[in-house]
Amino acid sequence: MKKPLTIVKIGGNVIDNSEQLHYFLEDFSALPGDKILVHGGGKVATELGVSMGVEAKMVDGRRITDIHTLRIVTMAYAGLINKNIVAQLQARYCNAIGLTGADGNTIKAVKRPVKTIDYGFVGDLDEHSIAVDTISSLLNAKLVPVFCAITHDGDTQLLNTNADTIASAIAVAMSAAYDTTLIYCFEKKGVLRDVDDESSILSEIRLDEFAALQESGVISGGMIPKLHNAFEAIKSGVKEVYIGHADELLKQGAQQGTRLTQ
Amino acid sequence: MKKPLTIVKIGGNVIDNSEQLHYFLEDFSALPGDKILVHGGGKVATELGVSMGVEAKMVDGRRITDIHTLRIVTMAYAGLINKNIVAQLQARYCNAIGLTGADGNTIKAVKRPVKTIDYGFVGDLDEHSIAVDTISSLLNAKLVPVFCAITHDGDTQLLNTNADTIASAIAVAMSAAYDTTLIYCFEKKGVLRDVDDESSILSEIRLDEFAALQESGVISGGMIPKLHNAFEAIKSGVKEVYIGHADELLKQGAQQGTRLTQ
Numbered sequence: 001m002k003k004p005l006t007i008v009k010i011g012g013n014v015i016d017n018s019e020q021l022h023y024f025l026e027d028f029s030a031l032p033g034d035k036i037l038v039h040g041g042g043k044v045a046t047e048l049g050v051s052m053g054v055e056a057k058m059v060d061g062r063r064i065t066d067i068h069t070l071r072i073v074t075m076a077y078a079g080l081i082n083k084n085i086v087a088q089l090q091a092r093y094c095n096a097i098g099l100t101g102a103d104g105n106t107i108k109a110v111k112r113p114v115k116t117i118d119y120g121f122v123g124d125l126d127e128h129s130i131a132v133d134t135i136s137s138l139l140n141a142k143l144v145p146v147f148c149a150i151t152h153d154g155d156t157q158l159l160n161t162n163a164d165t166i167a168s169a170i171a172v173a174m175s176a177a178y179d180t181t182l183i184y185c186f187e188k189k190g191v192l193r194d195v196d197d198e199s200s201i202l203s204e205i206r207l208d209e210f211a212a213l214q215e216s217g218v219i220s221g222g223m224i225p226k227l228h229n230a231f232e233a234i235k236s237g238v239k240e241v242y243i244g245h246a247d248e249l250l251k252q253g254a255q256q257g258t259r260l261t262q
Numbered sequence: 263m264k265k266p267l268t269i270v271k272i273g274g275n276v277i278d279n280s281e282q283l284h285y286f287l288e289d290f291s292a293l294p295g296d297k298i299l300v301h302g303g304g305k306v307a308t309e310l311g312v313s314m315g316v317e318a319k320m321v322d323g324r325r326i327t328d329i330h331t332l333r334i335v336t337m338a339y340a341g342l343i344n345k346n347i348v349a350q351l352q353a354r355y356c357n358a359i360g361l362t363g364a365d366g367n368t369i370k371a372v373k374r375p376v377k378t379i380d381y382g383f384v385g386d387l388d389e390h391s392i393a394v395d396t397i398s399s400l401l402n403a404k405l406v407p408v409f410c411a412i413t414h415d416g417d418t419q420l421l422n423t424n425a426d427t428i429a430s431a432i433a434v435a436m437s438a439a440y441d442t443t444l445i446y447c448f449e450k451k452g453v454l455r456d457v458d459d460e461s462s463i464l465s466e467i468r469l470d471e472f473a474a475l476q477e478s479g480v481i482s483g484g485m486i487p488k489l490h491n492a493f494e495a496i497k498s499g500v501k502e503v504y505i506g507h508a509d510e511l512l513k514q515g516a517q518q519g520t521r522l523t524q
Contacts, residue, residue, distance in 0.1 A: 048337075052313045071342060075310075079341020080333060083412065083420055087364040091418040095396075097366045102349040103359045104405055134357075137403035141396065143366055150345065156353040158345055 005139070005178035006035045009167035013187045014246045015042035015081060024185070025085065027250035029092035034139045034178065036170060037096070037146045039085060040163035045076035057120075065120040065160040073160050074100075077148040086146055097143045101125075101151030102158060104134040107166065109151040109159050123151040123159030125166070127236065130173035164226075168233045175237030182238050183257075184230070185246035190258035191227065193218055201244075204259045207231055230260050267401070267440035268297045271429035275449045276508045277304035277343060286447070287347065289512035291354035296401045296440065298432060299358070299408045301347060302425035307338035319382075327382040327422040335422050336362075339410040348408055359405045363387075363413030364420060366396040369428065371413040371421050385413040385421030387428070389498065392435035426488075430495040437499030444500050446492070447508035452520035453489065455480055463506075466521045469493055492522050 008031075014024050028037060049056060049072050057064040065073070082098040089096035101107025101123070107130055109123030129151075138145050147170070149163040164184065171182040190201035205213065210231055213219045219227060230241040242249055244257020270293075276286050290299060311318060311334050319326040327335070344360040351358035363369025363385070369392060371385030391413075400407050409432070411425040426446065433444040452463035467475065472493055475481045481489060492503040504511055506519020 048314075051315070052310075074345055075337035075341035077341075078345045079337035079339075083336055083340045083362050083364055086362070087414045087420050088418050090364055090367050090414060090416060095367055096364075097361070098364070099359070100345050100348070102345055102352055104403075105352050105357055134403065134405070137399075137405075141366075141399035141403070143396070143399075152349045152352060154352060156350050158349050 002177065002179045004033050004181065005174055006031055006033065006181045006183065007038065007167055007171045007174070008035065008183045008185065008250070009038045009040075009163055010185045010246060011040040011163065012042040014185060015039060016044075020246065021085075022088075024246045024250070025088050025092060027246075029089060029094040031250060035144055036135070037085070037144065038149075038163050038167040038170065039077075039081065039146070040149050041073060041077055042081060044080060045073050048072050048076050059117050062117055062119065064118070065122050067121065070121040070158060070160060074150055074158055078150050082146060082148040089144065089146070095143050096146045097138060098146045098148070100148055100158070101129075101161070101166075104131065104138070105154070106131045106134055106145075107147070107151040107161075107169070108154045109161055111153055111157065111159060121157065121159050123153065123161040125151060125161065125169050127169045127172035130170055132173050132177060135170070135174065136177060164229065168229055168238075171238045172233050172236040175239070180238050181240050181242070182230070182233055183242045183249055184226070185249055186243065188245065189248065189256065190244040191219065191223060201256065202258050203256075204261065207234060207260075207262050227260070234260060234262055264439065264441045266295050266443065267436055268293055268295065268443045268445065269300065269429055269433045269436070270297065270445045270447065270512070271300045271302075271425055272447045272508060273302040273425065274304040276447055277301060278306075282508065283347075284350075286508045286512070287350050287354060289508075291351060291356040293512060297406055298397070299347070299406065300411075300425050300429040300432065301339075301343065301408070302411050303335060303339055304343060306342060307335050310334050310338050321379050324379055324381065326380070327384050329383065332383040332420060332422060336412055336420055340412050344408060344410040351406065351408070357405050358408045359400060360408045360410070362410055362420070363391075363423070363428075366393065366400070367416070368393045368396055368407075369409070369413040369423075369431070370416045371423055373415055373419065373421060383419065383421050385415065385423040387413060387423065387431050389431045389434035392432055394435050394439060397432070397436065398439060426491065430491055430500075433500045434495050434498040437501075442500050443502050443504070444492070444495060445504045445511055446488070447511055448505065450507065451510065451518065452506040453481065453485060463518065464520050466523065469496060469522075469524055489522070496522060496524055
């Protein structure tokens with residue numbers, strides 16, 4: 001039987017709220033067994049850019065990571081946010097180790113090819129980008145990896161990378177050796193039947209129900225790619241995926257978000 | 263017989279010069295056996311402070327780490343400098359992993375007590391601050407730890423810490439399990455008989471010669487505390503200490519700096 005492994009992803013809505021981050025890290029520390037945290041960015045990168053006079057660069061509504069932006073996100077994500085999360089987890093006796101994909105060559109991405117838009121220093125990756133052996137060594141040493149959304153290309157270049165993608169790639173890759181559960185914390189309590197009614201949570205969606213829920217319009221908009229990616233992870237070996245609010249999703253015996261399974 | 267372990271410390275004079283850093287990382291990658299890199303800061307932290315409007319705070323000629331400065335050094339040292347060094351080592355097939363003392367609780371320091379001066383968020387440490395088991399686990403996983411000069415107090419607080427002290431504390435602590443060699447790269451080629459003559463290098467100083475060299479005035483000024491600390495490390499178990507220029511100290515068969523021994 002494989003050992004269980006939980007991969008949790010948090011974004012700006014948790015990171016930017018120090019009280020919410022505090023409670024989240026308390027719950028995360030209390031999670032039993034092997035676990036990995038993946039965090040996105042937050043307002044601090046934007047604020048840092050403003051204070052340094054570097055404007056966010058957009059092309060056709062897409063954010064571009066030029067060399068100045070890459071410096072800023074490296075400082076904000078890999079430095080300030082990652083190390084403060086690690087120090088806070090350590091204070092809760094969770095033996096966290098903060099990493100970019102360059103550290104231990106844990107995530108080797110590819111700079112996004114230029115087609116119509118040059119996204120700049122952005123990394124694309126999949127489950128084959130993940131160094132399963134190195135991450136397993138860290139887990140076996142009773143360490144808790146905390147990944148920020150920076151990877152590298154193996155040829156000296158750091159790359160800005162989507163944290164959701166990192167979390168699912170790690171979950172899929174680690175599934176060969178572990179029973180993996182992937183938990184996406186986001187701003188809603190789960191997948192809702194009625195987007196304006198936080199109590200209308202769908203407690204479970206099976207892979208074979210997904211298409212029907214899309215057709216009937218219950219799942220629409222931004223939830224479609226999110227759930228599509230989650231089910232792709234499940235098809236590739238992840239045991240289950242939870243989507244919901246950080247406040248509730250990690251509490252023992254109170255997993256009130258939406259559970260996605262085969 | 264114990265396994266050999268080399269701990270190398272570099273400072274701003276290497277970090278701030280991209281060509282020198284390039285050659286140093288080439289030499290460091292080629293070093294055989296288990297190894298650890300410790301790096302100090304560099305101009306980038308000062309520049310970052312200027313661009314963010316945070317002035318270096320001095321009291322009685324001493325630099326103070328207030329909360330703004332701590333944020334800046336965390337971003338610059340743990341983020342920008344550390345991760346770029348790691349990415350450059352990875353490109354040379356050196357499996358580097360960048361760390362602060364918070365990561366894996368590897369270095370738990372104590373905030374410097376306020377006596378006449380409040381230094382702010384500065385950490386003091388000694389060999390008992392070092393998590394030998396965790397660092398050994400990383401080395402056993404064939405990883406190369408790269409420490410920046412940030413530690414923590416175990417109670418959520420990150421601390422700015424002297425990189426020379428980190429290097430010697432790691433070397434002393436790891437001596438219980440390894441034959442440790444400590445290499446300090448600095449701006450001179452070694453300990454010089456004549457400070458203005460770079461060819462007057464003392465190739466070796468034994469512990470029992472140190473006092474006489476001080477009395478005769480051959481060793482003076484800033485070299486006294488540097489050598490004092492090095493000999494303290496030797497008295498506490500470090501096998502040998504090299505002091506000299508990064509260009510020459512790491513080259514195989516060309517260790518031209520000053521070698522300090524028992």
